[in-house]
Amino acid sequence: MSEYKKGGGMIRGIPHDTVESSLPILATFIVILVAVGGIVEIVPTYYLDDAEPAVEGVRPLTPLELEGYAIYRREGCFLCHSQMIRPFRDEKERYGHFSLAAESQFDHNYQWGSKRTGPDLARLGGKYTDAWHIQHMRAPRSVVPESVMPNYPWLEETPLDTSITKARMEVLAMMNVPYSDEHIANWEADLKAQAGVDDGAGEEGLRKRYESKVWKHDGEVVTWTDSFEPTPINVRAFDGDASDITELDALIAYLQQLGTHVHFEEGVDYYHDKFGQPYRK
């Protein structure tokens, strides 16, 4: 075995011989050294206000949209589609206003992505009709001939599994996503109402709960300004069929709300200003 050269044990006066001859010393040095960078960069995002400036309008997902999120994650959509618009002219032209930190504050986990094999989806909501989405999920190349996206024909044939919807909301509530006991208790009614399978019976309750201007969060009540009108919740048979709730209903409900919560105004600097009540202290 060829060994490295001996006799260079002093590096600028530091006796490296001592370090590399002692497992405890070497191990301790490494354990401390590799912890520094992460602590300096990540911990401040939790207590610096400007890491996630508050903005009015961002609400938690409805039960149906939450199931849509789960399907989005299950199918690995984020591997080809980002949800993070950068502050460049071409991205503004193509996708809309750059993404704000607060817009994904309730996304456990975040869906910013790292690759655009397909376009960014951060502001997809309302850009296309439900009919377009239905056709696009069945056969993407029938609406975008250049597309390399897989077909997802089973989504409209698979009934939505809602067995853990309530548990999802309870887990998120534990992590400060502002679902109240009322939100959680009414999960099923709200889910059916949004998918349009209850003949409109639950729509009012759904809107009251999710178009609210008052959110209890982190133990304190946050109230949006009077003049702010929350974005209406989309209520309809998203897959075009009001007789049942399918995975496609949930997925389109999720896609159609993306990036629609915040109402961007001309002349407001969303990059540096803080306004409204902060969600986090």
Next chain:
Amino acid sequence: MSSVAEKEQYNYDIVKVCVILGIVLGVLGTFIGTWVASQLAVPALSFDIAEITFGRLRPVHTNVVIFGFGGFLLLGGGFYMVQHTTHARLRLEGFAWAAVAFWLIGCLLVVATLPLGLTQGKEYHEAEWWIDIILALGWVCLTITTLATIAARKMSHIYVGLWFYMAMLFMVTYIFVFNGLAIPVDMTFSYSAYAGVHDAMIQWWWGHNAVGFFLTAGFIGIMYYFVPKHANRPIYSYRLSILHFWSLTFLYVWVGAHHLHYTAIPDWTQSLGAGMSIALIFPSWGGMINGMMTMSGAWDKLRTDPVMRFMVVSLAFYGMSTFEGPMMAIKSVNALSHYTDWTVGHVHSGALGWNAMIAIGALYHMITRMWNTEMWSTKLVNAHFWIHLTGAILYITAMWGSGVLQGLMWRAFDEYGNLIYTFADSVAAMHPFYVIRATGGFLVFTGLSIMLFNTIKTISAVKAGTNITLTAEAKA
């Protein structure tokens, strides 16, 4: 240094298991990689089957090549190196075998569950919470047995390769645990403990340090043993190894933020990440130079020894991709490269060029030493080298081309200030590159298949007693 009598005491059985598993998972992982790459060229290849759509299968590819192929190289190579550089047989061998068992079960569960749609949705950390626990147990067992063996070393100094290996053990524990923290809803679903900005920061602290410690520190440790051993030359510079070890260990941790340039994370974090990334070129090249210059006086081996070629070319790729990385971390360059195939190309110049080639070199070295035999066919090793190299170059150059083209098409404006291209135009323009990329991937898969075949033939020949044993010089 180590006489034949001393080698008898080493536990080679466990290394042999890891070596074979590594090669098998390498073949599987590159096959799946070729498959998903082909799907981007020919979308019909998903056959409308949910389990094999790109979104579900791509993480299977990344997990199998990184944690399967790379993981078993690190396990096997680590067990081999720690014994040879401490002159001690593995200590607490039960933990070592448990590490192999947990790791294998974890890898198989990943392969079984990701196609079913069970995913945490975190890149390179997709396995659901209960599989995470199995993998973490494996890692803890590996750490225990490695440290116990180092503690039992027969000399005062700890070998430089082991410093890097230890840095990997500790840092991967941090990042795997913290990034994996989640609250389970049930066995099929969990929510990350972090949201939005925080989740992004922690994800890329994990993501880049999986590269920095699993695929760099761990593999550099492997390099520090196998390159000097195979070249039969001493490490070029002891001082350089000290300098680049501590600077690499400190700097890598900071650079994850360069995956989030111009996103909604704070500006200062982006700039810090960019600055540290650029600084990282020095420790990276320190390792590259130390490895390359170890060849001084042994360059002639490149003419006759394809295993040496794998090792030297891997260092060349390491030098190239650690130049490319800092360049892509410059914010204005990243503005073009981010979200494009350039990133994919960069990753693969590291993965196919550096990681795979040093791993393959180390694997061939271990096979011949442990079974005390020449490979069944040196010609096939040579063929493997050229096929792998061609595949890697096709892959990387295709992704450079498509990445830069994508970036330029997305930002192109005409004279009236309108976007020239739709997004779909850029997708169509990628087609030829995706075909070339899939071809490159197929060549890499072919090379590893040849390696598997050659390995099976070699071991069979040893069992049948028809092999050619190593010369005393080669064994030294």
